[in-house]
Amino acid sequence: RLCGINQFAPIQRCRQAQVAIDNVLNIKGFDLNRTLEMDPEFLNADTEHEHDESVSSLSITQPGDVNLQDLQNWVGDLLADKGADIF
Secondary structure: OHHHHOOOOOOOOOOOOOOOHHHOOOOOOOOHHHHHHHOOOOOOOOOOOOOOOOOOOOOOOOOOOOOHHHHHHHHHHHHHHHHHHOO
């Protein structure tokens, strides 16, 4: 399903959120030039477009250093509790 939404999105297979942090943070996954190649009208606000309401994203800003173990524990708890709803 993810590839249907974004064929360039890397898929990180893992268990219990055990994945190298460099594989998910600061990957600069959005590339405007690549997006415009796929959809030249992407920036045209006058065109109609659809949003898949089942897809959303999350961004967290934390000043200073992040405790990696706390982050991994939180993600693990989140996936254990809501994993079926996350893709």
